[in-house]
Every structure is written in structure tokens, then in C-alpha cells.
Amino acid sequence: xxxxxxxxxxxxxxxxxxxxxxxxxxxxxxxxxxxxxxxxxxxxxxxxxxxxxxxxxxxxxxxxxxxxxxxxxxxxxxxxxxxxxxxxxxxxxxxxxxxxxxxxxxxxxxxxxxxxxxxxxxxxxxxxxxxxxxxxxxxxxxxxxxxxxxxxxxxxxxxxxxxxxxxxxxxxxxxxxxxxxxxxxxxxxxxxxxxxxxxxxxxxxxxxxxxxxxxxxxxxxxxxxxxxxxxxxxxxxxxxxxxxxxxxxxxxxxxxxxxxxxxxxxxxxxxxxxxxxxxxxxxxxxxxxxxxxxxxxxxxxxxxxxxxxxxxxxxxxxxxxxxxxxxxxxxxxxxxxxxxxxxxxxxxxxxxxxxxxxxxxxxxxxxxxxxxxxxxxxxxxxxxxxxxxxxxxxxxxxxxxxxxxxxxxxxxxxxxxxxxxxxxxxxxxxxxxxxxxxxx
Numbered sequence: 001x002x003x004x005x006x007x008x009x010x011x012x013x014x015x016x017x018x019x020x021x022x023x024x025x026x027x028x029x030x031x032x033x034x035x036x037x038x039x040x041x042x043x044x045x046x047x048x049x050x051x052x053x054x055x056x057x058x059x060x061x062x063x064x065x066x067x068x069x070x071x072x073x074x075x076x077x078x079x080x081x082x083x084x085x086x087x088x089x090x091x092x093x094x095x096x097x098x099x100x101x102x103x104x105x106x107x108x109x110x111x112x113x114x115x116x117x118x119x120x121x122x123x124x125x126x127x128x129x130x131x132x133x134x135x136x137x138x139x140x141x142x143x144x145x146x147x148x149x150x151x152x153x154x155x156x157x158x159x160x161x162x163x164x165x166x167x168x169x170x171x172x173x174x175x176x177x178x179x180x181x182x183x184x185x186x187x188x189x190x191x192x193x194x195x196x197x198x199x200x201x202x203x204x205x206x207x208x209x210x211x212x213x214x215x216x217x218x219x220x221x222x223x224x225x226x227x228x229x230x231x232x233x234x235x236x237x238x239x240x241x242x243x244x245x246x247x248x249x250x251x252x253x254x255x256x257x258x259x260x261x262x263x264x265x266x267x268x269x270x271x272x273x274x275x276x277x278x279x280x281x282x283x284x285x286x287x288x289x290x291x292x293x294x295x296x297x298x299x300x301x302x303x304x305x306x307x308x309x310x311x312x313x314x315x316x317x318x319x320x321x322x323x324x325x326x327x328x329x330x331x332x333x334x335x336x337x338x339x340x341x342x343x344x345x346x347x348x349x350x351x352x353x354x355x356x357x358x359x360x361x362x363x364x365x366x367x368x369x370x371x372x373x374x375x376x377x378x379x380x381x382x383x384x385x386x387x388x389x390x391x392x393x394x395x396x397x398x399x400x401x402x403x404x405x406x407x408x409x410x411x412x413x414x415x416x417x418x419x420x421x422x423x424x425x426x427x428x429x430x431x432x433x434x435x436x437x438x439x440x
Contacts, residue, residue: 003230016137025070027085028410033273035060035072037087045129048072053080059093064274073230073270075110079356079428094129096238097122098158098245103189106220108208109231109238114222118352126245128237132299139300141334141361145309146428148184151352151418153431155374156337156359156364160252161300161307165329165357167258167314168351169322169337169440170428174313175201176422177350178256179209181311184425184431188251190218196232196262203257207344229266233290238295255298255308261315264291264325267318270417288324291331321356348415355382370432380407380439381414413438 027050042048042062049057050072058079064071072087073357102120106115106365113120141159158164168174181206182190192210194202210218213385219242223235236257243255257263258402267287276284298310314329321327330336335358343351355378363371384407391394391408398405399401417434 006435024089024091025087026071026410027081029081030081033073034063034068034083035068035074037072038068038088040070040089041423042070042089045094045224047075047090049088049090050074050079051083051086051088052079053085053367059090060087061093061234063270071274073156073228073273075230075234076356077226077228094127096128096241097124097245098126098195098242098385099124102242103220104216104218106222107238109221109223109227109235111238115274121252124245124390126241126248128234128241130237130241130244135310137302139302140306140364141300144365146184146186146426148425148427149180149182149350149422150431150434152181153171153335153428154370154417154435155354155377156335156352156357157362157363157370157374157428158309158335158359158364160309160387162300162359163298163310163332164310164363165297165312165314165326165328165333165336167330167336169316172339172341172344173349173351174207174339175205175258177337178258178311178313180422180425182209182254182256182351183214184210185254185309187254187309188217189243189246189253190214190255191239191243191246191255192218192220193236193255193257194220194222194224195235195239195257195259196223196225196266197258202374229269231264232266233270236294240294243308243310244297245299248304249309250304250306253308255310257294257310257312259313259315260291260329261317261325262292262295264288266395271278284323287407288328291325292420295329295332307348311371335360343415343418346415346417350418352418354378354418356387369436369440375437377401377414377417377435380410383407384411 018044023041025037025039027035028038046062048060050060052058059075059246060072061075062070063073085341099122101120103114108114141161143160145158145160147153147158162375166174191205221235223232243253246253264287266282269286271286276286278284298308300307316323316326338353338356339351340353383403387404
């Protein structure tokens with residue numbers, strides 16, 4: 001009898017690791033935006049599934065705590081929740097499918113296909129929130145990157161692994177400029193995150209900006225403005241995680257997030273619902289701290305040799321370039337391109353305000369002649385802008401300032417240098433040669 005008991009005990013000990021108990025909780029509160037559960041042992045950012053009254057398993061994410069209660073935000077929209085509903089941990093939700101199977105596909109915040117082309121059979125995975133790395137693994141930006149736009153290539157030269165903020169008000173032409181840079185960039189993979197924009201613009205961007213010769217190496221993550229704020233956040237994180245995976249494989253990736261402002265708005269909604277104190281323009285601290293954590297995931301990787309060159313559009317509401325989101329993005333990025341409404345009203349496209357735009361890595365990747373010509377262009381541009389009112393009122397007498405005289409005489413030439421038709425591409429070498437030839 002004892003031998004039988006020993007045999008049974010040994011068998012149970014063998015099977016025990018296969019039946020690890022899972023700690024579950026139950027739903028005790030629901031105010032329409034936030035769910036409260038108890039009995040859970042989950043950290044911030046963890047995912048959980050809640051069993052609704054109609055039998056569906058609804059996804060949610062832990063966003064905070066209130067005493068011993070866990071605060072969750074639903075990811076699947078409205079559902080018939082009821083008190084006491086079972087809450088289960090969902091460990092796999094924070095790892096996303098990655099790999100070449102995503103190329104040429106359009107997906108949502110959960111990785112579900114939106115293009116009607118069937119399931120995505122991706123074998124690899126990557127953490128949604130990225131991996132914590134050593135800052136010394138981030139390489140310097142030393143190799144110039146051709147973006148296909150003459151003014152950017154010549155005056156704001158970008159490099160592989162640079163993070164650039166594209167700052168503009170509404171209707172100034174940032175989507176067109178993004179499309180030009182998208183078509184003109186030489187890279188292995190393009191990852192586009194369309195976050196919080198109008199649903200119509202998603203179709204428009206895909207059909208007009210992603211040409212047939214580009215779509216085969218592109219991945220699009222799209223979550224329009226009518227989706228819950230947490231889904232908009234996850235869309236930006238998913239797009240960044242997909243780019244990180246391709247960089248880990250040694251590829252040169254172009255990541256475009258449109259727009260970073262909508263991501264901050266989504267975090268503002270969540271933060272205020274959690275009771276965070278609003279600061280400037282109603283942004284809680286978590287909304288502004290999210291921007292560095294997202295932007296810092298891009299860059300060069302010295303271990304794999306891959307890179308993520310990131311372009312983030314930032315909406316300057318009412319043309320306010322001192323907006324908290326604009327200021328935070330400008331501070332953390334490696335450069336910023338500011339578009340001017342005054343130039344767009346003069347039909348100058350792309351309407352780049354040269355004096356207020358900057359590439360922080362240009363000095364490391366451009367030669368001396370190029371830097372000298374760019375500095376001369378910027379000097380003439382700034383002199384004219386500082387004295388614009390005097391010139392337009394006729395209060396300036398020619399001959400008093402040689403630099404201003406030259407700036408006035410060459411104003412049309414400088415504006416023509418900025419102008420570039422939407423479907424025209426100008427290489428980095430051609431842009432440099434034109435700048436050096438005219439302003440050296």
C-alpha cells in the first residue's frame with residue numbers, strides 16, 4: 001500500500017509543474033471609463049481578460065491602483081460587465097507578433113488584420129513596451145540619410161538613427177511632407193503608425209503616400225480617433241515595437257508616427273480619469289513623460305548594426321510652438337522641422353521655417369563646404385525675417401546694411417530653393433551641390 005502511495009506521490013510531483021495555479025480576481029466597480037478589480041496580483045501595464053455577462057472574454061490593461069484595488073481600462077469597447085465578473089491575467093497580450101509576415105500588411109492596435117487579406121502568420125514576437133537596454137548600445141548618428149526633399153537634405157541634413165519632430169499647425173502641409181520623405185528615403189523597412197487621425201485619412205495616406213513600390217516593405221498600424229485612448233497608445237507602442245524587432249535583425253528602419261500629439265492626448269484622457277493633477281494646458285505628468293519613453297526607443301543599435309530613423313508629427317494647436325507637447329518633443333528629439341503657415345499662404349511648399357528648424361546631427365555628417373553654405377543660407381534667411389516689417393513698410397533704406405541688402409535681393413532665390421513639387425525627388429548629393437553652388 002505504501003509503495004502505491006509513493007508511486008502516486010511521485011506522479012503528482014511530476015505533473016505539478018504543468019498545473020501551476022493562476023491567481024484571478026473579480027470585478028467590483030465600473031464607472032464607464034475605468035474598471036476596478038480586487039484579488040489581482042498584476043503590475044502596471046499588465047493585461048487581463050474579463051468575462052462579460054454575454055460570455056465574451058474582454059481585454060483590459062492595468063493602469064493604476066486605488067488601495068488594494070486594481071484599476072483597469074477596457075480595450076475592446078463597451079460590454080455587458082457585471083459585479084463579480086472573473087478577471088484573469090493575460091501574459092501573452094504584452095508580446096506582439098513580428099517578422100517579415102507583417103510586411104505589406106495593415107493592422108490594428110491588437111495586431112488584427114485590417115486589409116481583408118486573411119490572418120498574419122508571424123512566428124517571432126517582441127515585448128510591446130520594448131526592452132530595457134544599455135544606453136551605450138545606442139550608436140552615434142554618423143551616416144547621412146537621403147530623405148528626397150531638397151530643403152531638408154541641404155539645410156537640415158538627417159542621419160540614419162536620428163529622431164526628428166515635424167511640428168506644424170493644421171493644414172500647413174505636414175502630411176504631404178511626410179509622404180515626400182517616405183517616398184524619398186532609402187531604407188529596408190518602413191513602419192507607419194497612424195494614431196488618432198480621421199479614418200478617412202488612413203485610406204488617403206495608404207493610397208496616395210504608400211506607392212506600390214513601397215508597400216511591399218511597409219507595415220501600417222492604424223487606430224483612428226474614435227477608438228478608446230488606450231488603443232491609441234498601444235498603436236504607437238506596437239508600431240515602435242515592430243520597428244525595434246526589425247532593427248534587432250540588423251535592418252535600417254524608417255518609423256513614422258502621425259501624430260505624437262494624439263498619443264499624448266490619449267494618455268491625458270487616461271491620466272485625468274485616474275485622478276492625476278492637470279498641469280499646463282490640462283496635461284498630467286504622465287502624458288508628458290510618455291513622450292521621452294516612446295521617442296528614446298528609436299535610434300542606432302551598435303550590437304545588431306540596425307537603426308530606426310524616426311519621424312514624429314507634432315500638432316501645434318493654433319500655431320503655438322510653446323505647447324507642452326511641442327516643447328517636450330523638441331527637447332528630446334535629435335532635430336525638428338517647423339512648418340510656417342505664412343509660407344504656406346504664399347504657396348511655398350514644403351513650408352519649412354528654416355530659421356526655427358534644426359538638425360542636431362548635421363555637424364557630424366556634413367562636410368565643411370556644406371556646413372558653410374547652409375550657415376550662409378540661414379544667416380540671410382534670419383536677417384530678412386528679423387527686418388521683415390521694416391522692409392514691407394518701406395522704412396528701410398537700401399545701403400544701410402549690406403547683409404540685409406543681400407537678403408532682400410536673394411529672397412526670391414531662397415524661396416525657390418525651398419519649393420519642391422509633391423512628386424519630385426531631389427537626392428542628397430543634388431541638394432548639396434545646389435546649395436554649395438549658390439551660397440558657398
